[in-house]
Amino acid sequence: MSSVQPPVVQLVQAGFAYEDGPPVFDGIDFAVPEGRAMALLGRNGSGKTTLMRLLSGGLQCRSGALRLAGEEVAYDRRGLTRLRTTVQLVLQDPDDQLFAASVGQDVSFGPLNLGLPEDEVRLRVREALEALDITALEDRPTHLLSYGQRKRAAIAGAVAMRPRVLILDEPTAGLDPHGQERLLEVLGRLRDTGTTVVMATHDVDLALRWADDAAVLSPTGLRTGPIEELLADDALLAAARLRRPWGMAVTRLLREQGLLPEDVPGPRTAEELDAWAETAQGTHRPTG
Numbered sequence: 001m002s003s004v005q006p007p008v009v010q011l012v013q014a015g016f017a018y019e020d021g022p023p024v025f026d027g028i029d030f031a032v033p034e035g036r037a038m039a040l041l042g043r044n045g046s047g048k049t050t051l052m053r054l055l056s057g058g059l060q061c062r063s064g065a066l067r068l069a070g071e072e073v074a075y076d077r078r079g080l081t082r083l084r085t086t087v088q089l090v091l092q093d094p095d096d097q098l099f100a101a102s103v104g105q106d107v108s109f110g111p112l113n114l115g116l117p118e119d120e121v122r123l124r125v126r127e128a129l130e131a132l133d134i135t136a137l138e139d140r141p142t143h144l145l146s147y148g149q150r151k152r153a154a155i156a157g158a159v160a161m162r163p164r165v166l167i168l169d170e171p172t173a174g175l176d177p178h179g180q181e182r183l184l185e186v187l188g189r190l191r192d193t194g195t196t197v198v199m200a201t202h203d204v205d206l207a208l209r210w211a212d213d214a215a216v217l218s219p220t221g222l223r224t225g226p227i228e229e230l231l232a233d234d235a236l237l238a239a240a241r242l243r244r245p246w247g248m249a250v251t252r253l254l255r256e257q258g259l260l261p262e263d264v265p266g267p268r269t270a271e272e273l274d275a276w277a278e279t280a281q282g283t284h285r286p287t288g
């Protein structure tokens, strides 16, 4: 008897086209690897948002199926409620998501809608605000928040649903470097406490630094796997029109120059490059 659990959420041979449009997907298979951080990559128009909406039930497969823990999702009220308590999508623009008068009211909307008791709703709101470091903003009107604060409030609304899978459409877009780092820390903490986090991004450097796995959409299809492996695949990068991550480009250059032995991992950030340069000084000399 096999003890292998089916994926928490999975598209099986899924097909989708917008009305009067060509197919965006025609028989795509995609299983979200549980407990991991995954970056969803692909050029403009490759289908990232469509894929995320299919996974979260905002769009319905025209063929094939969406499965939750191996069971096909029915697009009726019960099926969609089950889906929304498992998978939450955070849209790119927080203004498409926030509509209540205050942050606290907005974050409580999903749990209240599930019909949870008041105590439970309060607990979830508190937890979600804490997770996003915005407890102090609970009573603030949403329209008076900064863009970065609105992004956090929108994510808190999804977190309050305690999803097993949190999917975010370009969550770091429009944030300053400090805001990006803080958000990545928050998402890392969520992953570490058991939430599967999938993030669509155009930033390959950020993806390499943050994610365990990648899903890359290109005209040749969807490839998933460890991010280090996929982003080192030049043919895949060319097909998906993605740039080689900075850290990988530097590593390749250092190895070509004989400055970095094959068994020493390459730097992924400017800080790691500085640290490497400090320790490498005098130990590695260019060959030739």
Ligand SMILES: Nc1ncnc2c1ncn2[C@@H]1O[C@H](COP(=O)(O)OP(=O)(O)OP(=O)(O)O)[C@@H](O)[C@H]1O
Pocket (backbone or CB within 6 Å): 018, 019, 021, 024, 042, 043, 044, 045, 046, 047, 048, 049, 050, 051
């Ligand atoms: N509401 C819509 N109606 C018709 N076609 C759409 C709609 N939304 C997206 N498309 C088309 O579906 C395809 C996939 O678009 P999608 O938004 O999923 O790509 P994306 O990878 O998220 O793009 P981006 O990186 O620009 O956000 C594109 O060809 C796009 O023009």
